[in-house]
Amino acid sequence: MAMHLANAISYITDEEKTQDGTLVGSHNCNVDTALQEMLATKRKFGKTDKRQGYHFIISFKKQEVRPETAMGITQKFVERYFGDNFQCLYATHDNTEHVHSHILFNSVSWRTGRKYRYEKGDWAREIQPIVNELCKEYGLSIQDIEIGIKEKEPKKWDKTKQGIFKWNHQISLDVEDSISFANNYGNFLKLMEQKGYEIRQKNGETYLKPMGEKRFIRLTEISSHYMKEAVENQIVKDIRHKAIRNKNRTPRIIRCRKNYKRYIPLSPYQKAFYAKMYRTGQLKRKPYSQMWRYREEAARFEKLQSQYLYLCRNNICSAEELENQKKDVSIRMDSLDEQRHQIYKRRYPHKPALALLKIIEENEICASYYKKGSSFYAVNYEKWKEAAEILIQKGYTVNQVTEMKETFQKELAEVTKAKRELKKEENLIDEILFERSRVQVIEKILPTIEATEPDFLQGEILEEKKELCKEGDAEKTESIITETPAHADTKQLENQPAQSKKQDQPIQVR
Incomplete structure (x- = not known):
């Protein structure tokens, strides 16, 4: 764990590069015990894995700054940027034409226990402006932020999840499927195109782009087994295997047992x-x-x-039962809120003791280094000593308050976890009820559409009847034309007198 951090510290504090160690400084730690203090911080907060530290380099123009000035700029930079949060070790190297400073700092804050997080663009937004401001104070040239540092784009194609899929995994499945059905490499590419991929070949490499994506990806980036020669060999191997298998296959009956599961009727x-x-x-x-x-x-x-x-x-068979389940969840959430309130109520009288314990824990490591002879941590030792004395005067011991703190934290964590699960359940119930309401709205709309359908189609139906009148036999036309002659003009129909009821009835044709 400490090997990379130790190697980095050894490199930046090299005496040949730092004028026998005179150009080395520290912030929130001691130069001689920086490694031990950083590791102690990691162990204290249980964050000993993954990234151990960060390394910044501030480089100055050739023959523009003296090593002592660069050291002063670096010291002011770490004070402004890191404040009282991270342990830093910095040094200025003057063994090259360009004087430059190295800053190595712990990835875990010695005060809060939180890890340092570097986001893309942080150098231009936060770090470079501080450097430029300090250079301006010392009368040095200001480095342009835009060209000061060029952050590298990720070289490999994005492997982030899209919904519930992993793109590389899905592409790999499509490639394997196409290989199993292909006769040659060209046929393999056609099968991939049929699956919706856009294919491009350049300099002996095959690139593909899924539908809806903006950029191509090299096929060998998915897997080194997808080189052209490897794919061709796999196709030939599969063809031979299929031929041998079909040649030696003899028909036989395979008996299979089926495990029957008990059917539970659904509501x-x-x-x-x-x-x-x-x-x-x-x-x-x-x-x-x-x-x-x-x-x-x-x-x-x-x-x-x-x-x-x-x-x-939950054996829910109706919307009413689901509503009752939601009410039950709401009651349980109210009960958890009351339980949390009672925990806060029990913790309130001990709040001053817990605040003193926090001061003791924050300064405990530094106090131990002061006891070993490091005067750098005199202030931290005084804070630790004062808090411990006040805690004893209040009738507590450090172990008692620590145990009390852990008990309260455990109880609150259990309540928070239970409430989070109930909130998920409540959201799920709301989704089900919303789906049900959508179905009910659609069921109400559909009959209305069916009822209005004949009004829209009335004119078309009348025209169809007229066409049937023209094409039908004479007996059928007599009964229909008696009502509305096909050749009659609309105005003539309006001027005709009303016919008797007997005439209005169509003639019965046997």
Whole structure:
């Protein structure tokens, strides 16, 4: 764990590069015990894995600054940028034409225990302006932020999740499927195009781009096994294997045993959600089709599946039962709020003691270094000593308050976890009720549409009847034309007197 950090400290404090160690300084730690203090901070907060530290370099123009001036600028920089949070070790190297300073700092804050997080663009937004301001104070040239540092873009294609899919995994599945059906490399590329990929070949490399994406990806970046020669060899190998298998195959009957599971009848309410899940899940039966086109449908399938399983697990058979379940969840959440309030109430009288314990814990490591002879931590030792004395005067011991603090934290964590689970359950119930309300609205709208349909089609139906009158036999036309002659003008029909009821009735034709 400490090897890389120790090597970095050894490099920046090299006496040949720092005028026998005179150009070395520290911030929030001691130069001689910087490594031990950084490791102690990591162990204290339980963050000994992953990134151990960060390394900044401030470089100055050739023959523009003396090493002592560069050292002063570096010292002011770490004070302004890191404040009282991170332990830093810095040094100025004058063994090259360009004087430059190295800053090595712990990845974990010795005060809060939080890890330092460097985001893209932080150098231009936060770090470089401080350096420019200090250079201006010392009368040095200011480095342009835009060209000061060029942050590297990720070389490899983005492997982040898209919905519930991993793109590289899905592309790999499509490649393997196309290889298994291809006769040669050209046929393999055609099969990939049929799956929706855009193919491009350049300098002996094959590039592909999924539908809807902006950039191509080299096929060998997915896997080194997808080089052209390797794919061709795999195709030939598969063809030979299929030929040998088909040649030596003899028909035989295979007996299979089927494990029957007991059928549990579903309520109509549960059947409705199962039907939705089934319809959405049709795409699951296409393992090597263009799955990545159906991200939204797949996400909806996962959502419906969780809703259906919730109804089954809680034996909910109607919307009324679901409403009652929601009320029960609300009651349990109120109970947890009351439980948390009682914990705060019990903790309140001990708040001063807990505040003193926090001061003791923050300065404990520094106080131990002061006891070993490091006067750098005299202020921290005084804070630690004063807090410990006041705590004893109040009738507490450090162990008692520590145990009390851990108990309260554990109880609050359990309440928070339980409430988080209930909140998820409440959101799931709301989603199910919303789906149900949507279905009810659609059911109300559909009959209205069916009722208004004849009004829209009335004119078309009348025209069809007229056409039938023209093409029908004479007996049928007599009964229809008696009502509305096909050749009659609209104005003439309006001017005709009303016919008797007897004439209005169509003639019965045998």
